[in-house]
Amino acid sequence: MRFSFTEDQRALAGAVREVLEKTCPPEAVRSGPRPGPGWRALAEVGLLGAHVPEQYGGLGLTPLDTVLAFEETGRCAVPGPLVETAVAAPLLVPAARLAEIAAGTLVVSVASPYLPDADLADLHVVGALVAPHGELDLTPHPSVDATRPLTAAPGDWTSPALDHAALATAAQLLGLGRRLQEEAVGYAGQRRQFGKVIGSFQAVKHQLADVAVALEFAAPLVYRAAYALAHDxxxxxxDVSAAKLAASRAAHRAARTALQVHGAIGYTDELDLRLWLNRVWALRPAWGDDGLHRARLRAALLESPATARLP
Structure with missing residues (x-):
């Protein structure tokens, strides 16, 4: 398969990056209100309503149209249930509420398996159940990311929006991995040991190169999955499971390497690095952990006609 992104698709991603750099800097993610001004900015550029049909005030775009834009939202660690509201909710909530999503006035939390940012959400979706805030019996659940609190909800979380939301999450993980790579490379060029910057050490170069390779191998899988979903x-x-696995692992490698490059200070809240580390660890199990997607990938491969002919 050969394809390249269109000018419009790249322009949407560029617009998202531009507005998030202005409205969603690390200090806003760290201490600002959730979902914050970045959420309103994404509504204004059309990302919140990108998957809402045009007759309800949205753009009616495909996953291929928005995958680069969601990569940018990962890069900035945008707070709030973005994938749940912009990607999953248009497939799950009543049509009468879709215009509110496009306008940025309706926040939706969808279990995957836990409800993220349930305290912000106007609607809670667990499996086939859609309930207004306050109607479900919810229990707080520990979260590694303070900017993404989790809540446990009763019932089966399995959702028809799984593939679309898992793809958008994979794109966010890819963006997070790229941001962590940038942070690690930048710090390696500044931190000095034994009279030299640590970026000149062969062992550090190898680790950073491994991150670059992992991200470059994951990106085509994410884009392939977006193409597959867009064309049914x-x-x-x-393809979605392959993309989620690859992006999760690449982002995890980037997080681990960035932490090693920064040393002990990387564990502290003093650095913004913690924001991206926490978000990677929070998103890896969202919309299917590695075990779920490995099982789906294995089942798909074993059931394929080509694999069935193998001895």
């Missing part, structure tokens, strides 16, 4: 390809679910 028969193997779309398989």
């Amino acid at each position: 390809a028969p193997g779309a679910a398989r």
